[in-house]
Amino acid sequence: MARSRLIIFDCDGVLVDSEPLAARAYERVYDKHGMPGVNTGIIAQCIGMKQSDIIAKIRDLTGHQFPATADGDIWAETKVLFSQELKPTLGITAFLATLVGDRCVASSSSVERINHSLAVTGLARFFGDAIYSSSMVKNGKPAPDIFLFAADKMDANPADCIVIEDSPFGIQGAVAAGMTAIGYTGGGHTYAEHSARLTAAGADFVCADWHDVSRQLSGLGVPA
Known part of the structure; x- marks a missing residue:
């Protein structure tokens, strides 16, 4: 058997x-918080990680420290894109x-x-x-x-x-x-x-x- x-x-x-949409969401949110340069090439290095690890990886790659108080902004932007596309x-x-x-x-x-x-x-x-x-x-x-x-x-x-x-x-x-x-x-x-x-x-x-x-x-x- x-x-x-x-x-x-x-x-x-x-x-x-979802990955192209998620990358777009990260780029938009980082831009909104005055941290440009988080593009699809950067996000591609983070595929498969959970959000806290992605934020840490982006910091290591770009020097941008995303504010912990704004973590919810990433999902909010992602959810809009997911709902639409x-x-x-x-x-x-x-x-x-x-x-x-x-x-x-x-x-x-x-x-x-x-x-x-x-x-x-x-x-x-x-x-x-x-x-x-x-x-x-x-x-x-x-x-x-x-x-x-x-x-x-x-x-x-x-x-x-x-x-x-x-x-x-x-x-x-x-x-x-x-x-x-x-x-x-x-x-x-x-x-x-x-x-x-x-x-x-x-x-x-x-x-x-x-x-x-x-x-x-x-x-x-x-x-x-």
Whole structure:
């Protein structure tokens, strides 16, 4: 009898094509606070991190210290853009509609942002309450904390979990958790070295679309 496999999805850049919008939101908010120069190139180095780690990384890269009292401005600006423009990644809705077995979301974003993203893209129905955020654990990606937490909550053995991630940080976290890692490069923020960087981070496979993910999952014994 085939063992049960838990599929753990990152949210941003995997389920929803959010990274270009999120980068625009950071740029706008930093500009509003008199800190220019936070562009998509800077934000690209932060993909996969939780917000507090992103703010620290931007500080390291630019010298801009974002005021802690204004943290809420980032989500407020992001929420506006998501409400107006956020779309699911191409093919994910059909993929989830045929996916058999347990699945959950494990994201660096806040619970509110994850739920909003899934609601406006129509994907919430595929996950129910199986939503886990880095805000629930001590360390964000690339630490394995969020993936181990999700596996525990879903009553799954880490060795039986398959993580789908778009960022090297996320892949590193999945590998550190002892899970199979699939890199995904089908989001709007993909770039020439994306696949190579996911492979270098430890991805077992890298897929450019959900048809390819389905093929890889089938090879791992997961009907998709």
